[in-house]
Amino acid sequence: MPDQTKVVRFEEIALPHLNAAYNLARWLVHDDNEAEDIVQESYLRAFKFFGGYYGGDSRSWLLTIVRNTCYTWLQQNRILRLAEPIDDKLDEVGVDESDPETLLLQSVDAQMVRQALQALPVEFREVVVLREMEDLSYKEIANVVDIPIGTVMSRLKRGRARLHALLTKRTGKEASIAVRRNA
Amino acid sequence: MRCDETPDLIHGYLDGELGLVKSMEVEKHLRDCDACTQTHEAIRSVQSAAGHNGVRFDPPANLEKRLRSALHRENEPERKSFVVRWRWIVALTSLLIVIVVGWSITANFIRSSESELLAQEIVSSHVRSLMADHLTDVPSSDQHTVKPWFDGKLDFSPPVKDLSQQGFRLNGGRLDYISHRPVAALVYQRRQHSINVFVWPATGAPIINESVFSTHGYNVIRWSNGGMAYWVVSDLNLDELRQFVQLLQEQSQTTS
Numbered sequence: 560m561p562d563q564t565k566v567v568r569f570e571e572i573a574l575p576h577l578n579a580a581y582n583l584a585r586w587l588v589h590d591d592n593e594a595e596d597i598v599q600e601s602y603l604r605a606f607k608f609f610g611g612y613y614g615g616d617s618r619s620w621l622l623t624i625v626r627n628t629c630y631t632w633l634q635q636n637r638i639l640r641l642a643e644p645i646d647d648k649l650d651e652v653g654v655d656e657s658d659p660e661t662l663l664l665q666s667v668d669a670q671m672v673r674q675a676l677q678a679l680p681v682e683f684r685e686v687v688v689l690r691e692m693e694d695l696s697y698k699e700i701a702n703v704v705d706i707p708i709g710t711v712m713s714r715l716k717r718g719r720a721r722l723h724a725l726l727t728k729r730t731g732k733e734a735s736i737a738v739r740r741n742a
Numbered sequence: 743m744r745c746d747e748t749p750d751l752i753h754g755y756l757d758g759e760l761g762l763v764k765s766m767e768v769e770k771h772l773r774d775c776d777a778c779t780q781t782h783e784a785i786r787s788v789q790s791a792a793g794h795n796g797v798r799f800d801p802p803a804n805l806e807k808r809l810r811s812a813l814h815r816e817n818e819p820e821r822k823s824f825v826v827r828w829r830w831i832v833a834l835t836s837l838l839i840v841i842v843v844g845w846s847i848t849a850n851f852i853r854s855s856e857s858e859l860l861a862q863e864i865v866s867s868h869v870r871s872l873m874a875d876h877l878t879d880v881p882s883s884d885q886h887t888v889k890p891w892f893d894g895k896l897d898f899s900p901p902v903k904d905l906s907q908q909g910f911r912l913n914g915g916r917l918d919y920i921s922h923r924p925v926a927a928l929v930y931q932r933r934q935h936s937i938n939v940f941v942w943p944a945t946g947a948p949i950i951n952e953s954v955f956s957t958h959g960y961n962v963i964r965w966s967n968g969g970m971a972y973w974v975v976s977d978l979n980l981d982e983l984r985q986f987v988q989l990l991q992e993q994s995q996t997t998s
Contacts, residue, residue: 563817565817566813566814566817569813570810570813574806574809574810577801577805577806577809578798578800578801580801581799581800581801581805582798582799582800582801585799586799591802594799595801595802595805595808598801598805598809599805599808599809599812602809602812602813603812603813603816606813606816606817607816668796669794669795669796669797672791672792672794672797673797676792676797687792688792690757691788691789691792691793692792692793692797692798696757696758696759697757697759712750712753712754715753715757716749716750716753719753719785719788719789722788722791722792723784723785723787723788726788726791
């Protein structure tokens with residue numbers, strides 16, 4: 560039965576990306592059950608359009624569908640807030656040389672990192688998740704988020720800077736939030 | 743390499759996005775510049791914090807199973823085709839209703855227009871018989887003279903009744919040609935009004951109910967009875983013509 564082989568082929572291609580799909584959805588909608596539903600909806604949608612998939616980067620293809628489904632959900636639930644204007648200077652990652660403890664972020668616990676990452680505007684959050692957790696290249700991120708590579712780079716830079724700032728703040732090293740102003 | 747352009751490069755360097763030459767330039771600069779080294783360490787610490795395994799969310803164990811069954815359910819042809827089939831049934835039923843209603847309307851229209859045409863033909867024949875002074879081939883008021891006259895001239899024997907006592911005198915009979923066949927025409931008279939009664943074997947479903955047409959000042963009444971189709975035409979008023987028709991029907995019932 561050709562229909563049966565279609566499902567099997569789709570499962571072979573799409574199910575290996577289930578962890579990445581769920582992680583992205585969970586980070587974007589911030590809810591376990593919603594993330595599950597969105598992943599299922601995304602997979603069914605992907606299966607529907609599977610006829611239009613002719614090989615290539617199946618992970619980017621699937622993650623694009625997951626991201627779009629998440630954004631639709633966010634818009635429907637009016638949760639989507641665009642990033643507020645940011646002072647670029649504050650988004651440079653830097654450290655105060657006098658306080659080596661700010662480097663010890665490895666020691667902060669995972670829960671704290673989660674809270675800090677969740678506090679990021681969604682535009683920054685998604686590029687950080689795709690880069691740091693899913694190990695996507697700039698080009699792959701650009702494809703999934705549908706933005707130019709230059710925008711990927713600037714969002715990633717800003718996202719990391721904010722995350723660094725939040726984490727140093729939470730580790731009680733407020734005085735050491737290092738903002739390096741390029742001379 | 744200048745320090746103010748280095749941070750962007752450090753991100754790219756740590757993300758493995760720089761080519762070999764640029765990477766070596768960055769490494770060389772980091773060896774010489776403490777400030778950029780600090781930045782490098784800060785970015786690396788954010789990377790390792792966010793990339794820590796405990797930070798990402800893993801899907802619940804049953805999600806893959808749930809997805810597989812959802813996919814197979816989606817792929818089941820029965821469910822789909824049931825909906826499709828149901829849609830087809832509705833569509834075909836609607837189409838059938840349209841065809842049946844349309845056909846019956848058209849058929850009615852054609853049938854009635856056929857009758858109208860026949861009525862016109864009857865009237866024309868009646869008028870012609872009066873104009874050409876050829877009202878009768880066998881002038882006789884005796885039904886026993888008129889009826890046998892048709893024998894051998896037609897492939898049927900028309901019922902001939904004398905209604906003189908009721909005020910409708912039989913004047914005689916005539917051969918005529920209506921609707922592409924020879925028919926019997928019986929001629930009656932009421933005062934100065936001639937009445938033509940056309941008779942031929944009925945075809946198709948018997949028309950029990952009378953139909954009445956009025957055209958060009960003539961009244962036409964049709965009915966069928968005992969396998970015969972009757973068309974009566976006259977310039978007599980409709981009430982008296984109806985009375986005549988009723989008498990004719992009663993007579994044929996009592997004798998047959």
